[in-house]
Amino acid sequence: MANTNQPTTDSHVAVLAFPYGSHAPPLLAVTRRLASASPTTLFSFFNTARSNSSLFPSDLPSNIRVHDVADCDPEGHVFSRRPQEAVELFLVAAPEIFRKAIASAVSDVGKKVTCILTDAFLWFASDMAAEMKAKWVVFWAGGQNSMSVHLYTDLIRDAVCVNEVDGRMEETLGFISGMEKIRVKDTPEDVVFGNLDSVFSDTLYRMGLALPRADAVFLNSFEELDNTLTNNLKSELKRCLNIGPFALFSSVSQSDTPVHDPHGCLAWIKKQGTASVAYLSFGTVATPPPGELVAIAEGLESSKVPFVWSLKEKNIAQLPKGFLERTRELGMVVPWAPQLELLKHEAMGVFVTHCGWNSVLESVSEGVPMICRPFFGDHRLNGRAVEAVWEIGVTIVDGVFTRDGFEKCLNQVLVQDDGKKMKGKAKKLREQAHQAVSAKGTSFENFKELLDVVVSTLN
Template sequence: MANTSEQPTTDSHVAILAFPFGSHSPVLLDVTRRLASASPTTLFSFLNTAKSNSSLFLSDLPSNIRVHEVADGVSEGYVLSGRPHEAFELFIVAAPENFRKAVASAESDVGKKVTCLLTDAFFWFASDMAAEMKATWVAFWAAGPNSMTAHLYTDRIRDAIGVNEVDGCMEETLGFIPGMEKYRVKDTPDGVVVGNLDSAFSDTLHRMGLALPRADAVFVTSFEELDPTLTNNLKSEFKRFFSIGPLALLSSTSQTETPVQDPYNSLAWIKKQGTASVAYISFGTVMTPPPGELVAIAEGLESSNVPFVWSLKEKNMVQLPKGFLERTREQGIVVPWVPQVELLKHESTGVYVTHCGWNSMLESVSGGVPMICRPCIGDNGLNGRAVEVIWEIGMMIIGGVFTRDGFVKCLDQVLVQDDGKKMKSNVEKLREQAHQAVSAKGSSVENFKGLLDVVVSTLN
């Protein structure tokens, strides 16, 4: 159902096709807001599932953004079994037809043909849709240049490694791809050469990699200075490639500041702590380490005496050791949610213990905070590898999973030892480059202008 805000006079009508899982749709809505603000005479139709829309902040949208609902692919009466990727598979199978219907409805509502499809990169079928509609196709990749490169070159990687011999090649590096010389086969996401290559998820990513070179533009929320070799190579592969982040820094420099929501007073707590002394622990909204590792984290924190803020869903708090919360009441806090960007910017935060999702990692870089990485899914392995080996701004958890002693050693290495001081120095340099990228003449600001030109142009 579209919202009924008064419509702007416009030459361009942009349809935003959102992916309704994880952090994809919130980030894409943030970008849509920026585009709408920069081009107030352009109409933006934001197409997303009802469930995903309900989780977004839609009440204060600009008048030139209209919100529409897209069917989620789950038939009436169908009960999800809880199988991994089940909801995604149902959605993606039905997505081409459902989005076609939603785009037609959006066009009918305003009497204006769509001139640009701005879509999540997962939607490889948008290439054909845009061609049929004589519209521009702009694709948004919600992760970084490293994972995009892995999916773009999937066939080359499979040919070089051999999908049937991959077990013996896990430590080999991807030196035959520009910018991937220090990444290993074992770091690549499922669906490239490991995992079920015939699953709907793997098939979607493979098709995406083949389709993206046909897009009029592809963009990410990174900044060019973070991965210059990967960025330059992607510029050579795509018609246009734009890095427009980090979004966390763009939010902090926007003219319309909104009060920070902090329902559990984590910022008030951290303000009382020493400089660079606090361990902040969070694993995002999609995955959480298994119960045994949560216990190991708790035991490691308690035995280390390191001050901590732990963002942990209430349903997972029952996994904590008996009496842990009481015994560590003076040492730290465990809360269901924190204002992460603000917490990572605070001078008291000394290390971020993370799954190494792209957005979280960029927020840590933007705040100048070293990381301890425990990859869980998707691009996490590539990002963790970059943190430890390429940028040298943190380390992977010892042994790949949390143990009490391993976690204690990591905390000591980052917060106390000389290695940690080097990590801090390196991440501060990246933080400065990130801030420069979003300054008046910075690379991300100039790239955003280029993206805007492509999105709002009516010259197809």
Template structure:
């Protein structure tokens, strides 16, 4: 048994989407809790520069390393979706091996634990070679983790594309999930793509990890928690991270360059404002942006809309002028704080996992417009499992359809029910992160898995 002070943890980040940021947040907590452990954080230069732009308060035991992005010299991108991701993943095992060896030399300690994004299934082999433990972070929810673990069973049971409406009743906790809600690469889409193969291999490899942890809380998905707990050596829900970070940063000023919080402070009555954001990766096509704008204008619902500047050209002519008193359109908004504000009544979202959990943490019902990956699964759970929101009809925004959604969630009785259910989950989430709560205890289990070797 080496003492915790001998621990050297290699943290391997996935540099796309919103993967690296939550892993960094967890690593910071671990580094603060175990100041004698060295944490070497490996990520691409581009991703690191966005994560550490104003990072004066980094714990002294965290070392940041830039790794190659896997794009060969002189490579010309063809514009295929996921091209950059595929190049990175193909080069990643060799890239990480090389950089970890260099970091071991600098630190003067062998790596004792690999703490990685769960996508990096090859870490199972690397950890064995290095005689280190492997702890994997699945950045999405328990429902998509189950879909990837049970991929072979789903394929054997479903067989063909034609049974999309069937539910996955043969998987504990997935009884209300339909085949068509599953992420691409499980039973439809390009099953042989690099990315689909990565997710398939990950599902097969994760039972070898010393621990698998996720940004969620046990009470949100009790059946999935129990089932995944029986599959993995250790399965730890340590979230919601949004609640944790806001309790840890009470004294810091919120970054709000466009005055969203000052604007929402002036709104009343409680729970009347629609907050609209589709994350950092996707934006609805121009026709749907027009439909959202028209639906907002005709419904007169007050709104904060986070929309990149380059997409504002698609808004109807005169929309910004006509709705100046009703709402604001900004290129970036402090999402966690807006969702915690009592004036926010509904979150119009793409249903990425972080956004869903931030909405749950704020007790805010959702109108869901999923695009890809786990977003359909999350939208389905919002609507029929947790009953804290609804998915837009036929999966695309129309003016009338959006007006109906806003009316249903903000005005109708079943909207009040959604709000009540969301508030219950919010209370359970808050209980989970404190003293005797499940996530609080699970974080101690994670610290034990990462630091004690």
């Protein structure tokens, strides 16, 4: 798939997406912003057909060409139930597949690549950029905290000692400035625990080594969220540019676009009291196991807290018998909800989340406290930051939903004085986030610097 309207270009940017999780959509959003700001630059966006089909790029600027690449599943391969298998197959095959796709695009447009803009996981693009005498610009899909962990992996492994990690999970990473409240057990798998010999672990490790070679690394965050970690990253990287929260930029650009709300969530929330509603969503990948889904439902029903629960259709059948009927007046369970618009509403009181970075930052951007149930990756880091660093939420006890534990968390955030303090701190972060994306704000200025790096050619 490639859109064929081709402008006269000053430079040619190859954008390489990581097609899993929630990595590709924000990278495309930034590509759109860059393309709109530099209409004479050609952007070639490379992603798997499966991922591209979910991005709905029908209204892209004319200077973005979208290219499908293979999904790297070997013909006849029978997948096991190991979640990372497809990701690892892609990572092994990706360097050659992207090289061929870029060469084909260059041949088609007759314009050599001047910049390779990639997801951070695609660390091998550093070598590709050097071969092409192009710049390498990197998008990190998480926050300052998770990037720091991967940059300092060797330091963490030396300090903790991988062979002794089981007995040191409660220790903190105080030897890294800004991570004094982060514990070893909060770090992602593949840093000091998990299968450190896996393809994915090796990818993360090589990525951490490669990032300092990038001409710029940009994040969906804002400097004021964590000044100490931001300054550390600036000392390790050529350019570290926080250009978010992306949701605040997109909400401005789409202010005249009708909100997609097929299940009437926004009409429902308008009838609720201020800061009274719990919104529950665990992202596109994670879902609590059946026993926890039951515990969540029982906690909502017994607490009588109004709620909107975004839950995949296949999981709705796992809720307790009669739950939907008994709570029809109390809340709603829907297969999809307009998350950002719900978080913006004054009736929103708490976001029950898996702590994926995009969701956390959207909640921060709208000043909504959180109840955290992390699953994998950077979820634990983000949940720890919510609870112990920013103090704008709580984490479920022992990381598992129980009816009583969930009720206690809802009461703590929505009713008790602790919750009022969380709301106050969340409101302050919201103000800082909105200031960052305003004219002359840090994210606004950083985006201008990113644009200059991406579209200017090497001497």
